[in-house]
Amino acid sequence: MGNAPRAAEGFLNNMSSELKTVFVGLAGLGNVGAGVYKNLLKNGDLLTDRTGVRLQVKRIAVRSPEKHVGLQIPEGMLTTDWRDLVRDPEIPIIVELIGGVTEAYDLVKTAILAGKTVVTGNKALLAGHGYELVALAEREDVPLYFEAAVAGGIPIIKAVREALIGNHIQAIYGIINGTTNYILTRMSEAGLGYGEALGEAQALGYAEADPTLDVNGWDAGHKAIILAWLSYGHWVKPEQVHVEGITQISQTDLTFARGMGYAMKLVAVIRLDATNHIEVRVQPCLIPQSNIMANVHGVMNAVAVYGDIVGETLFYGSGAGQNATSSSVISDLADAADNLTNEAGTNNGFVPQGHYGACLPVDETLSRYYLRLRVDDRPGVVASISTIIAEHGIGILSLVQPEVDAGADADLMLMLHQATFGRMKQAVAAIAGLECVLAVPVLLRVETLKAR
Numbered sequence: 001m002g003n004a005p006r007a008a009e010g011f012l013n014n015m016s017s018e019l020k021t022v023f024v025g026l027a028g029l030g031n032v033g034a035g036v037y038k039n040l041l042k043n044g045d046l047l048t049d050r051t052g053v054r055l056q057v058k059r060i061a062v063r064s065p066e067k068h069v070g071l072q073i074p075e076g077m078l079t080t081d082w083r084d085l086v087r088d089p090e091i092p093i094i095v096e097l098i099g100g101v102t103e104a105y106d107l108v109k110t111a112i113l114a115g116k117t118v119v120t121g122n123k124a125l126l127a128g129h130g131y132e133l134v135a136l137a138e139r140e141d142v143p144l145y146f147e148a149a150v151a152g153g154i155p156i157i158k159a160v161r162e163a164l165i166g167n168h169i170q171a172i173y174g175i176i177n178g179t180t181n182y183i184l185t186r187m188s189e190a191g192l193g194y195g196e197a198l199g200e201a202q203a204l205g206y207a208e209a210d211p212t213l214d215v216n217g218w219d220a221g222h223k224a225i226i227l228a229w230l231s232y233g234h235w236v237k238p239e240q241v242h243v244e245g246i247t248q249i250s251q252t253d254l255t256f257a258r259g260m261g262y263a264m265k266l267v268a269v270i271r272l273d274a275t276n277h278i279e280v281r282v283q284p285c286l287i288p289q290s291n292i293m294a295n296v297h298g299v300m301n302a303v304a305v306y307g308d309i310v311g312e313t314l315f316y317g318s319g320a321g322q323n324a325t326s327s328s329v330i331s332d333l334a335d336a337a338d339n340l341t342n343e344a345g346t347n348n349g350f351v352p353q354g355h356y357g358a359c360l361p362v363d364e365t366l367s368r369y370y371l372r373l374r375v376d377d378r379p380g381v382v383a384s385i386s387t388i389i390a391e392h393g394i395g396i397l398s399l400v401q402p403e404v405d406a407g408a409d410a411d412l413m414l415m416l417h418q419a420t421f422g423r424m425k426q427a428v429a430a431i432a433g434l435e436c437v438l439a440v441p442v443l444l445r446v447e448t449l450k451a452r
């Protein structure tokens with residue numbers, strides 16, 4: 001994104017020719033911000049050896065300074081007004097780690113307009129305002145870095161932007177929310193119920209006190225929007241993304257899935273179809289146990305990227321947490337400092353400009369399906385259900401109904417051939433209207449996680 005930005009000019013003139021110090025304004029000293037502060041101190045010498053620059057936090061903005069005495073922050077470094085960071089002419093880099101959208105948007109926009117380089121880990125901000133903020137950063141000729149916004153410590157942004165720069169991205173499949181992966185892992189491996197597994201994740205600090213954005217799939221949805229933009233040049237609008245969470249997943253479905261050789265994962269799918277249409281969706285999916293992604297357990301994340309030249313690549317690591325996420329922020333800081341101090345500018349990969357293809361409406365997306373129905377155990381039930389499925393032009397791959405006592409309700413599980421989501425939903429709506437169907441049908445995607 002260009003050479004040394006405007007706000008850096010004064011500060012560059014003040015640098016000694018030997019060791020260059022680049023000051024950083026850190027907004028937010030919570031989970032990630034505190035990690036950045038501590039790890040910059042811990043590995044500062046290493047960074048200096050490797051970059052020739054000393055990165056030094058000069059000011060930190062927080063809401064409640066009294067909360068942070070344990071970190072032994074030097075006197076005068078804390079402020080409750082992030083504008084103090086932006087106003088400081090010695091600070092060329094602002095790190096936004098306050099979270100949320102409204103205030104973070106003001107902060108990032110103000111910093112860009114002041115000519116400051118911005119580093120953020122805020123996926124919700126980018127998913128909602130990325131289009132505007134990236135355009136603004138381009139116009140103001142200042143870099144905007146966001147490695148920590150997707151998959152925490154996994155350097156997936158760098159991988160797509162830099163290492164895979166020569167590839168058309170065919171597909172990305174991501175397990176990119178650690179909280180939901182932890183819950184599904186514990187439900188699957190320890191037989192816990194959804195509520196119990198969520199409680200455990202909260203007690204261990206993996207889930208927020210309010211875990212809504214994790215369990216309803218939108219945290220992964222925000223990250224998928226960023227990956228889609230990097231891959232296809234589109235800022236897909238949140239309303240164009242189909243997002244389902246994991247709250248409806250039950251032990252019954254996990255057991256059926258396992259019995260057929262599948263694991264259940266919340267998967268972000270970002271891919272281009274043969275007609276140049278992009279699908280961006282997040283759904284709980286059955287994926288083959290034989291796929292390496294099925295063995296991504298607990299809070300770990302994994303992202304599989306298919307490029308037309310490179311083929312399949314897989315990135316695995318901690319998708320959240322203080323140290324892992326701060327590692328990504330520090331990597332952005334090193335790039336930012338390098339960009340500021342290297343007058344020739346540095347290559348930090350491309351800024352997506354292309355607009356490859358339009359968004360595919362979710363009803364037109366294709367996959368195989370798992371359908372579970374709670375039914376009356378009486379003659380003719382299977383025939384009426386399979387008739388409706390056939391009338392919608394969908395093939396049945398397999399059908400399982402475990403034995404139950406006479407007169408008891410039964411679970412009927414069907415694996416279905418590939419069909420559009422729209423047609424599948426119509427079939428399910430018709431099946432749900434049958435008298436013999438006793439509960440809301442459970443419909444899940446089956447994904448093979450391959451490039452098309």
Ligand SMILES: NC(=O)c1ccc[n+]([C@@H]2O[C@H](COP(=O)([O-])OP(=O)(O)OC[C@H]3O[C@@H](n4cnc5c(N)ncnc54)[C@H](OP(=O)(O)O)[C@@H]3O)[C@@H](O)[C@H]2O)c1
Nearest residue numbers: 028029030031032061062063064097098099121122320321
């Ligand atoms: N946590 C993760 O593992 C992770 C992973 C990837 C990305 N991220 C992203 O990183 C960002 C930060 O996450 P986090 O978990 O570190 O959040 P957090 O623990 O809630 O910390 C937020 C920090 O921001 C400060 N703050 C909030 N509003 C402020 C304001 N208006 N002015 C000044 N300071 C303000 C808070 O101050 P006080 O401490 O004084 O209240 C706190 O120090 C979020 O965008 C998140 O999505 C987090």
